[in-house]
Amino acid sequence: MLHSKSPLIHNTMIEVLGLDYDYVCQPVKREELVAWLERVRTEGWAGFNATMPHKQALVPYMDELDEDARLYGAVNTVCYRNGTFCGFNTDGAGFARALTMCSIPIQGTRFTLLGAGGAARAVALKLVQQGAAHITVCNRTAEHALALVAHAPQVMSATGFSSEELAAACNRCDVLINCTNLGMVGSAEFESLDFVDALPKGAPVCDLIYHPLETALMTRAGAQGHPVMNGLPLLIQQAILALEHFAQVEIDAKTVFPKVCAALDAAQ
């Protein structure tokens, strides 16, 4: 967590927008959550972002929850305003904004999602909410995929993670999204990327991973002429949404995005 890119992203946006905030990393152990909330209260913090293992644990401590936090049963952005804690979840909305930024439509589109973990869940439920035509969830552990699909069985279906199953799912989608850890620095790689060959010509390929900035999946898809997107647009759009909540301002992504990318590049 101390290697998080969030302080750099937020503090760059804060500077660009001339806001009077400072964003810092604060490690909080599982058992320290209540004490941390008390600190926020007494020290008058504007709010904070939360990551695992706190996202679900925070829910019962919130005085208010936004629709997505209720839907996902998890909170990743907390504002402390007028003595109350307001919990938000920006995972799905950040991804929807990232797709829009990359001119990838959601309504009427068929998606194939690789993975059924926390990120896949946020992405899938937002795609359903915004009118995706169909979502095929491919996952190694069948019960995780089935549990996700159970949220909207009319538009989602589950399949496995064999080469044949991945190729079949790619063949019948318009957009492929990798929501697994495969390809991330420190994680395993896909055993085979041959499923990319089954994608329709020109189908966009999104990888939620941003470390590395270009995964093997993106390289293979890009070489075959597919537009590719890494996880940075999602990461930055989530930060924009969080800062909009903290500071109660509307942020023009076009203004801050290039500055944040430049700051991240310089810090590489």
Ligand code: NAP
């Ligand atoms: P998670 O809840 O732990 O889920 C991991 C998923 O990857 C599960 O579906 C898991 O399958 C699958 N998986 C892991 N190892 C695998 C392997 N060897 N073979 C096949 N499948 C495997 O993690 P998460 O929070 O959803 O995050 C997933 C990825 O999204 C990570 O790389 C993370 O960095 C990225 N992410 C990016 C952003 C961003 O802002 N860009 C935000 C959130 C997440 P099983 O169900 O079988 O275990």
